[in-house]
Structure formats: structure tokens, C-alpha cells
Amino acid sequence: MSGMSKIVKTISSIAFPFVTIYGLYIIAHGHLTPGGGFQGGAIVASGCAMILVAYGSVWAMKKVKEKHLSVIESTGAIVFIGTALLGLTFGAVFFKNFLYDGGMIFGEIPVIGSTIANINTGGVIPIMNFAVGLKVIAGLFAIVLVMTYATSKKGGE
Amino acid sequence: MEKRNFFAVLFFAVVAVFLVYMALMMHSFGNPGDAEMDQYIIDNTQAETGANNGVTAVVFDYRGFDTLGEATVLFTAVAGVVLAFRRLKK
Numbered sequence: 001m002s003g004m005s006k007i008v009k010t011i012s013s014i015a016f017p018f019v020t021i022y023g024l025y026i027i028a029h030g031h032l033t034p035g036g037g038f039q040g041g042a043i044v045a046s047g048c049a050m051i052l053v054a055y056g057s058v059w060a061m062k063k064v065k066e067k068h069l070s071v072i073e074s075t076g077a078i079v080f081i082g083t084a085l086l087g088l089t090f091g092a093v094f095f096k097n098f099l100y101d102g103g104m105i106f107g108e109i110p111v112i113g114s115t116i117a118n119i120n121t122g123g124v125i126p127i128m129n130f131a132v133g134l135k136v137i138a139g140l141f142a143i144v145l146v147m148t149y150a151t152s153k154k155g156g157e
Numbered sequence: 158m159e160k161r162n163f164f165a166v167l168f169f170a171v172v173a174v175f176l177v178y179m180a181l182m183m184h185s186f187g188n189p190g191d192a193e194m195d196q197y198i199i200d201n202t203q204a205e206t207g208a209n210n211g212v213t214a215v216v217f218d219y220r221g222f223d224t225l226g227e228a229t230v231l232f233t234a235v236a237g238v239v240l241a242f243r244r245l246k247k
Contacts, residue, residue, distance in 0.1 A: 030210065031210050031214070031217075032210055033210060034212070036210075036212075036213050036216065070239065080224075080225070080228060081225070084225070094221075097207070100205075108207075109207060110207050110208075110209060112203050112204060113203075122206065122208040123206060124217075124218075125206065125213060125214065125217045128217045128221075128224070135228060135232070139232070139234075142238075143234070143239075146238060146243075147238065149242075
């Protein structure tokens with residue numbers, strides 16, 4: 001698959017930043033609005049897959065290799081488990097929300113009840129959302145990239 | 158072989174006894190009994206986790222192990238796909 005027509009390339013290039021920003025917004029507001037790391041990561045990976053379909057897998061494989069995506073995904077997993085282990089260190093329980101009520105980053109106490117949402121709350125939940133989002137973006141895009149590249153004429157065998 | 162069959166029958170009998178016991182201990186049909194977990198989460202999510210979104214609070218805080226398992230499933234799937242579609246000759 002060596003890319004589609006110029007119209008498709010232009011339209012997908014215009015749409016790609018908006019899709020990415022929307023997915024990152026879903027990830028960043030995971031503790032306030034519906035959504036989270038998995039959903040936002042799937043949106044961003046869908047945008048990357050759109051670019052991949054429009055420009056062809058050979059072009060995409062020149063830009064990004066699957067081992068780099070593998071490194072990003074492993075980083076997300078390590079951040080996720082490391083945050084959980086930090087909860088074990090500071091809060092004596094695995095997955096303890098030790099940043100909540102700390103007054104530092106993500107440490108403000110929310111007003112109980114229905115109010116305007118404050119993004120600086122939630123403790124370790126936003127950090128885990130970012131880690132899972134990173135993991136889902138890299139993982140899903142690595143799957144699509146490797147599959148399309150292996151089945152293309154130039155890449156496979 | 159005889160000994161193995163004996164242990165198999167014994168194991169089956171023990172499991173069957175526990176299964177029947179659990180079936181007798183269940184709530185009657187259409188009467189699930191009191192469940193307090195949902196109301197507890199609705200009441201205490203904001204105070205205990207600081208997250209306004211209760212679903213995310215459950216997924217990433219109350220049931221973090223569940224998310225860890227999901228992340229492991231995703232990691233295993235990606236590793237398997239990359240392994241199956243790897244380039245053999247550079």
C-alpha cells in the first residue's frame with residue numbers, strides 16, 4: 001500500500017491535529033469527564049492509523065519504527081507500575097492514592113457535590129491516565145503499523 | 158491408574174459437595190439481598206480519591222488491579238503481533 005490520492009492525503013493531514021488534540025484532551029480530563037487513558041489513547045491511535053492509511057505503510061515505517069513505539073509503550077507500563085509501587089512505598093498499600101490531599105501536583109481537594117471541575121485534583125489518577133494513554137497510543141499504532149507493513153508489497157518477506 | 162481414578166473421583170466429589178453447598182447458600186431467585194458497595198462509591202468517591210469522575214476513580218483507584226491486568230493484556234497482545242509480523246531478513 002503506497003498511499004492514496006492527493007485529496008485524501010491533504011484532508012487527513014488537516015484532520016490529524018484535531019483528532020490528536022481531542023484524544024489528548026480525553027486523556028488529560030480522564031478524572032473529570034467521561035473517558036480516560038484507554039479511550040483517549042484509542043482516539044489518538046485512530047488518528048495515527050488514518051495517516052498511515054492515507055500515506056502508506058512504507059512511508060510511515062520510514063518516519064517511525066516499531067521498536068521506538070515499543071519503547072514508548074514500555075515506558076507507559078513502567079510509569080503505571082512505578083506509580084503503584086510508589087503508593088506501596090508512601091501509603092503502605094499497592095495502588096494507594098498517595099498524592100491525593102497532598103497539596104502538590106494533582107493534590108487539591110475537590111469541593112464535594114456538583115461544582116465546576118478542577119483539573120488539579122485526583123492524586124495519582126491523572127498520572128495513571130497519562131501512562132495508560134501513552135501505552136494504548138503506542139501499542140495500537142504499533143499493531144496497525146506492523147500489520148500493514150508486513151502485508152505491503154515492499155515490506156513483507 | 159487405579160489410584161489416579163480414585164483421586165479423580167475424590168476430587169470430583171469434594172468439588173460437587175462445595176458446589177451444592179454454595180448453591181443452597183445462594184439468595185433465592187429474584188431476591189438479591191442488600192448490596193452496599195454501589196451506594197458507598199457514590200457517596201465517598203469525591204472525598205476519598207479527589208476525582209469527580211466516579212468511573213475513573215473506580216477503574217484507577219478502587220480497582221487498580223483490574224487496570225493492571227488490562228494493561229498486561231494489551232502489552233501481551235502487542236508483543237504477540239509484533240513477534241508474528243516481524244521481518245525475518247533485514
